[in-house]
Amino acid sequence: MNTQTLISRAKAARAPETKSIDADVSAAFEDFMSAFEHYKQSNDERLAEIERRGGGDVLTEEKMARIDTALDEQKRTLDALLVKRARPDLGRGGSAAPGPVRQAFDAYVRRGDEAGLRQSELKAMSAGSDADGGYLVPDELDSEIGRRLSELSPIRSIATVRQVSGAVLKKPFALDGMATGWVGETDARPQTAAPQLAELQFPTMELYAMPAATASLIEDSAVDIEGWIASEVEAAFAEQEGAAFVTGDGANKPRGFLDYPSVDDDSWSWGNLGHIATGSSGAFGADPSDRLVELIYALKAGHRQNGRFVMNRKTQAQIRKFKDADGNYLWTPPAGAGQQASLMGFSVVEAEDMPDIAANSASIAFGDFRRGYLVVDRTGVRILRDPYSAKPYVLFYTTKRVGGGVQNFEAIKLLKFAA
Template sequence: MRHLKTTELRGSTALTLKDGGEDDPNDIVTKAIGDLTKTVNERLEEIEKKADTSKLEDRLDKIEAKANRAKDGGDGDADESAQVERKAFGTYLRLGNQTPPDEIKALTVSSDPQAGYLAPAEMSTEFVRDLVEVSPIRSVASVRGITSSSVKYPKRTGITNAQWEGEAEESEESAPSFGQLEVIPHKLTTFTDISNELLSDSGGAAEAEVRLALAEDFGKKEGTAFVNGTGAGQPEGLMTNAEIAATVNGSTSAIDPDKLIDLMYALPAMYRNAGTWGLNGTTLATIRKLKDADGRFLWQPSYAAGQPETILGRPVIEIVDMPDVASGTFPIIFGDFSAYRIVDRLAMSILSDPYTQARKGVTRMHATRRVGGRVLQAARFRKLKMSTS
């Protein structure tokens, strides 16, 4: 009896044919190959069905995208990774060892010999800020709130003219003269953009800081206008009012102590007794250095707790927007500051707008303030002029 063996077909499968059968050996071989091919194809299809090709493709796409960003040198991937780390860290704090493996992988950002997990970077709620100096005119001036577009103050500009007359003489008519002063509130406005990411990461501290920055900016702009404002589109300042009289110092560089006395007593007693000195810190330092003929300092500071320092018995306020001592300047003003009127039409309003700039990922904050200021009685003030005439 003869035996016919076929070669190995696709693996270790072998087929042995024997003579004496009625079927053609070639047909049997062909049929066996066909059955085997069918079996292999069916098993491959089952494997493909079990494999989630869509997830695999998604992972490959993400890997390719990260590789492209790394080539371009972008920082978007770093920001995304930081967000993933923060989220994973929060999950770990809640679940501990029950944290899903994917979250654990996100936490392992570097080698840790103790097999622990590194905390992501933290956004501090404490802001570092510079000092903003504001002229304190509002603290000593007369402040009023109004509900209209302006306020008008009647002003008497003259008195009657009485005359001495003899017996049987007719008296003559006289009448006081009147005028009015109008104080108009002016608008101060700006807006600022802040990223939504910073708003969320700071836990609300960033928004509070922006509001504080706006308040400081508006306060500084107001204080400057109350001192040096032109009156056109902004409040009228004390130093720009042309009706306030001046005392000439007699020198362009050195303050004469005697002229400070002249300046103070140039005002009527009622205004003088309610007066306050206004000058900046540099001028204050200059006055504190003044000495008499025996070398003793003229300005003696207050040693009693709670008592302000004074010049010639009257209090002092430091106004940062006043000029320094220089030729032709007015470094000192003295008077009753209640004669300067500040009117508030609208307190500072801050509107948070998260919609119009949403495509840029920022929130726009609009700030508006309406305030006016003007000298109502110039006779209550007097300035020192650094001049010889």
């Protein structure tokens, strides 16, 4: 199978087809694995030419670039199909009648009828002004939006997620750890020194999306309007969240882990993230595997066992070429559809908001993000129906409040491409 065929098949798989999603996923995964085998063969040829001639052939490098593009195309196709398979059908399946709250919400979304929601006391004004009020969505839709965000937002899927009812989550921690000691069963318990406590704060910020619908879509009783809203806002929310959790500056958005200061790991202190330098500005250096091993073992054992690599596709494209001393590839493709690739035995999470490799860039993160990063969701998603601003379309101003930041500075390390 040549490179052009792989690219064409990947693009064709994105078009609507009559075969089942499961068959699409299986075919896309087979194409992905076929592309990777083709990639390994070409890379082996490239390495053999470098060893034989002292440099790579231009035609071989161009061939590698084309195959690399095909491989990324196949991965994007597979990811899109997996998300599509996870979504429920938009049609109204099932015979169970919706409850009164969902009936009232459906009436509000379709016809602007607020009476049912008012009677259910679901009116909730925003924190800004009463004029920007809206209605809380039913719990089922709130949960569905949260589930879909976990599938689409890479950092949310690996971080700790907490639900709060207030505007800010405050988390105390001991600067020097908790005072402890060993005692016998009947020994007196001496008073421990008072721990020095500090506080981390995670404010929630407003995130919004505004999908538009035509009158025919809204009036079509066969369309699951709740599922449609969830599908429309999921991509917008996930894109904004993904960027904020990585590079957000904390101003009206969550604070990303790359926004915190980083120091050489030998000089690490609380409040900073430790980094390992590659030894070469904007490059991996002479032995990439050594730098990756140093990054992995910069974490304590308790964090390392749950460690994951986080990087974007371009960085992965470079790592896919690397081998260890025994000639084995460091990067391993996923074992099955829906699973993650691995690097030196640890899962790789693709986050497109991670920076490309450049001078002094922190393009690879490794850590236990479940302990290291905290996502804070304020309960409730609100919707305001607006049939006036964009006539003849109806806008659905959908808002949720979300925050985030590093909660354990020991649990995340960075690979910095610096001398």
